Amino acid sequence: MITHLARLRKDAGVTQAQLAETVGVSRKTINTVENRVFTPSTLLALKLARALGVTVEALFELEDGD
Amino acid sequence: MPSSESIANLRAGVFGLTAGICLLYAVLALATGRPDPMPVWIPGVCGLLSALLLTLASRAAGRAAARRAWDEGYRADARRAGSAAFWIALALYPAFGALRAADLIGPDLAMAVMGLLTGASYLALLTWFELRGRGEG
Numbered sequence: 319m320i321t322h323l324a325r326l327r328k329d330a331g332v333t334q335a336q337l338a339e340t341v342g343v344s345r346k347t348i349n350t351v352e353n354r355v356f357t358p359s360t361l362l363a364l365k366l367a368r369a370l371g372v373t374v375e376a377l378f379e380l381e382d383g384d
Numbered sequence: 385m386p387s388s389e390s391i392a393n394l395r396a397g398v399f400g401l402t403a404g405i406c407l408l409y410a411v412l413a414l415a416t417g418r419p420d421p422m423p424v425w426i427p428g429v430c431g432l433l434s435a436l437l438l439t440l441a442s443r444a445a446g447r448a449a450a451r452r453a454w455d456e457g458y459r460a461d462a463r464r465a466g467s468a469a470f471w472i473a474l475a476l477y478p479a480f481g482a483l484r485a486a487d488l489i490g491p492d493l494a495m496a497v498m499g500l501l502t503g504a505s506y507l508a509l510l511t512w513f514e515l516r517g518r519g520e521g
Contacts, residue, residue, distance in 0.1 A: 338452065344388050347457030350517040359456055 320379045324352040326370050341365040386445040388452035394441050395453070396514045398434035403507035405430050410500040417489075419496040427500060461513040469506035476501060 327337055327348075334352075338345040341362065350356035351366075358366065367374045386394075405427055412421035442450040476498045483489040489497075 338388075342448070342452055343455040344392060344452050344457060346392065346514070346517045346519075347455055349519040350457055353517075353519060355517060356457055356460055362456060 319354070319357060319384055320381050321351060321354055321377065322379075323348075323366060323377055326372055326377060327352075330370050332370070337366070337369060340369045386441050386449065388445065388449045391438070391441050391445055391450065391453035392458075392514065395438055396511050398437055399507045399514075400511040402427070402430045402434050403504045403511060406500040406504035406507070410497045410504065413493055413497050413500075417493065419490075419492040424496075427503070431503070457517070458514075461510060461517070465506050465509035465513060468509050469502060472505040473498075473502040 327334070332340075334345045334348045338348045341348075342365070343362065347356065347358075347362075351358050351362075363374050363378060367377050370377070409422060409427055413419055415421070442453065445453070480489065480494045480498055484491065484494055
């Protein structure tokens with residue numbers, strides 16, 4: 319799964335720590351999602367999208383083989 | 385009041401320390417050929433103190449910070465560490481079975497070392513996943 323979280327977060331002028339606090343997870347979890355180490359739950363994906371004012375599809379997309 | 389980051393730091397510290405003590409005990413047991421190279425209560429008490437410290441820190445931090453510290457990212461790490469430690473624990477059986485069959489190690493020593501290596505592997509992996517995932521702020 320391709321993630322655009324880091325780019326969209328930076329575009330919004332938000333730090334990992336600020337986004338983590340907004341959606342109720344640790345900064346490490348945000349970092350692992352951005353680095354594709356961890357695939358977030360549907361609930362967290364929806365919270366991230368809402369926090370950044372974008373759709374889930376704008377945050378994440380499937381890649382070949384998914 | 386502790387933050388979620390400080391709980392995570394404490395967790396990495398106490399889990400890493402407990403893993404190190406378990407590993408040290410196992411290595412010393414193998415090196416000395418004794419199942420009790422140090423007082424046998426040390427690894428267990430270290431684990432209980434870790435749990436106590438983390439519980440107290442989480443309570444002091446408040447519900448929101450504690451939930452962030454013990455979030456789905458942590459739970460995913462714990463599942464991965466548990467899965468890997470399960471296979472490590474299984475692999476210890478043939479390894480120590482062979483040592484037992486060759487009469488190179490006694491049953492008490494084998495039991496102590498296998499148990500401590502199982503615990504150490506889980507806690508060390510969990511600590512490693514925690515630290516590796518942090519990256520740049």
